[in-house]
Amino acid sequence: MQQYEWDFGAVLAYWPMLLQGLWGTVAISVLAIILGILGGGLVATLRMSRHTPLRVIGTIYVEFYRNTPGIVHFFWVYYALPVVANVNLGPLEAAIIALATQSSAFYAEVLRGGIQSIGKGQWEGATALGMSHTEALRRIIVPQAARRMVAPFVERSFEIIKTSSLASTLAYGELLYQGMQVASITYRPLETYTLLALIYFLLLYLLSSLAKLAEDRLQEV
DSSP: OOOOOOOHHHHHTTHHHHHHHHHHHHHHHHHHHHHHHHHHHHHHHHHTOSSHHHHHHHHHHHHHHHTSOHHHHHHIIIIIHHHHHOOOOOHHHHHHHHHHHHHHHHHHHHHHHHHHTSOHHHHHHHHHTTOOHHHHIIIIIHHHHHHHHHHHHHHHHHHHHHHGGGGGGGTOOSHHHHHHHHHHHHTOHHHHHHHHHHHHHHHHHHHHHHHHHHHHHHHHO
């Protein structure tokens, strides 16, 4: 059996394509995280509402995204939404919408879990001091809940970065899609996908280290 000869040089010759793909991954992930947090705040508000119909709407939204595969969201937004809403979406817009709506369901649970983990005594203490519900949230509850939300928030954000690779199915030029192009040009899939795995690892490891540093600083406050 002939031994396979690895040649990363052939793949690295196309580093501008991979760098462009990495930028595409970062761009789509950042936008999806920002929009996901905003949407998650709204959904979390619905989930914690005193009004049953609003709680039901929030619950249905979360459960829908919890129990359907991410790639279906990408395909539906890209292929079905333009037909239903009569709008033209490019791969980038469709991928961001799919990622953001999906991630907002999970961010909502992070936010809800963090806020509801604070004991009733904190709420009662804030009320005794004459604070309104909103003021109590802003000054007492959220600062405490934020410390508990860091780890699940970071984990969810990492999932978004990894899930962004599904945008390759829409021919959006993120890292995996660009890697697929390089592999087809060089006929070096082993080297290409090994390099992609290394890039993803280094990116997430760097972000994980920064998140750990931020979490430690937060605990000291």
